[in-house]
Amino acid sequence: MLRTGNRDLIRRINQNLLLNLIRTQGPISRAELSKQTRLSPATVTYITQALLERGLIHEMGAGYSSGGRRPVLLRLEPKAGFVVGVKLAADSITAAVTDLDATVLHYLEISHTLADTPTPTLRALIRTIERALKESRVDRAKVLGIGVGMGGIVNKDEGVCRFSPILHWRDVQVAAPLREHFEIPVFLDNDVNTLTLAENWFGHGKDVEHFVVITVGRGIGMGIVTNGQFYRGAMGGAGEIGHLTVQPGGxxxxxxxxxCLEALASDPAVVRSIRESIHEGRKTELSERNLDLERIIKATERGDALARRALADSGHWLGIGIANVVNLLDPALVIVGGEGVRAGDWRFGPMRAALREHAFDGFADNLQVVIEFGGNETWARGAASLVLNEIFQHPISQRADTAMTLNF
Ligand SMILES: [Zn+2]
Known part of the structure; x- marks a missing residue:
């Protein structure tokens, strides 16, 4: 005999299953939903009625039919709920308010200076979210959750930042103070993971079963999706591509x-190599003072040979690192993002060449490589999809402490 708890769970699973299908394939008819889920037409009618009454979906114009009555189509109501995505960086906080389709309704970026303790940063985080919500003018009662992405090692289940070299944090509670203030679910994850989730939800990784997202900037990170699932590893730290050894003794x-790859190919690595060359007396228009990627790119465009060489070298090492990943995981798609993509072909031409040279032929031939020029808004949108992922995933895969239902 089924206990009530089980019956509730089955109802919720079926409900999320239908809601997810309507989200990804809508507008869709009830008959098609029944066919794809193998749920009986009566069950589909019953559940979709409940979803309609809660305003989560709506009916729209009739679809095509080969004969007889044309079916009514169902579509997700994107404005039935809203979420906030936040990207916490060392020098800025970015917040995006999105609807259930992950469409950004309002976007806000503030600059921020780190203090000795995490408290001022956590306060700034709350203030930024408050301001984003206020300026977006969404109904606060319909805000379903907050997602935060940040650099470093994050315990997702506990909402704790275990270690962030960029923020100089160790064991900092991030989700709890936000949850206390806003009284809605708050989810925390590593920012590369949130970006990967965003690609999986609405980016190039949509409908791709095997892909990786590689971020290049201050560090080099990676998010991995295999068989349509996130790969996190035993410690939750999978994807430390930045610390692959590519030049022993380098x-x-x-x-x-x-x-490590990061020591050879990240933005600081490019700056460091130019600084060393200047010390060796090599000719360049760049000066050691105020040396950053922006100035290096400008010098490259003006024909500075040293700047070109440094960016090409970083691309070359990056290509070798990615080739190793490709040989190991055989992804269909590699997405390269992060602030370092501004360097464009000066960096990614040599990257592609090294990737072709070092990846196993059978893999490299069919591999798609996309350079993604999204800014902080993409990252914040990624953090928002952290919440959307929780809303739309099967309740059976949700942990008890993070389980949430859409209550209206
Ligand atoms: Zn390292």
Whole structure:
């Protein structure tokens, strides 16, 4: 005999299953929903009626039919709920308010200076979210959750930042103070993971079963999707591509080892190599003072050979690192994003060449490589999809402490 709890769970699973199908394939008819889910037409009618009454979906114009009555189509009501996505960086906080389709309704970016303790940053986080919600003018009662993405090692289930070298944080509660203030579910994840989730939801990774997202900037990170699922590893730290050894005995890395990809190909690595060349007396229009990626790109465009060489070298190492990933995982798609993509072909031409040279032929031939030029808004949208993912995923895969239902 089924206990009530089980019956409730089955109802919720079926409901989320239908809601997800309507979201991804809508406008869609009840008959098609029944066919795809193998739920009986009566069950589909019953559940969709409940979803209609809660305003989560709406009926729209008739669809095509080969004969007889044309079926009414169902579509997700994107404005039935709203979520907030936040990207927390060392020098800025970005917040985006989106609807259930992950369409950004309002976007806000404030600059921020780190203090000695996390408290001022957490307060700034709350203030920024408050301001974004106010300016977006969405109905606060319809705000379903907040997603936060940040650099470093994050315990997603506990909403705790275990370690962030960029923010200099260790074991900081991030979700709890936000949850206390806003009284809605708050989810925390590593920012590369939130970006990967965004690609999976509405970006190039939509409908791709095997892909990786590689971010290049201050560090080099990676999110992995295999079989349509996130791959996190035993410790939740999978994807540390930045610390693949690509040149044994090479440049010193922040992690304490030598020859890591990050030490050779990240933005700081480019700056460092130019600085070293200047010390060696090499000719360049760049000066050691105020050396940053922006100035290096400008110098490259004006024909500075040293700047070109440094960006090409970083691309070359990046290509070798990605080739190793491709040989290991055989993805169909590699998405390269992050602030370092501004360097464009000066960096990614040599990257593609090295990737072709070092990846196993059978993999490289069919591999699609996309360079993604999204800014902080994309990252914030990614954090918003952290909440959407919780809303639309099967309740059976939700943990008890994060389980949420849409209550109206
Ligand atoms: Zn390292």
């Amino acid at each position: 440049a010193q890395c922040d992690c304490g080892k030598q020859g």
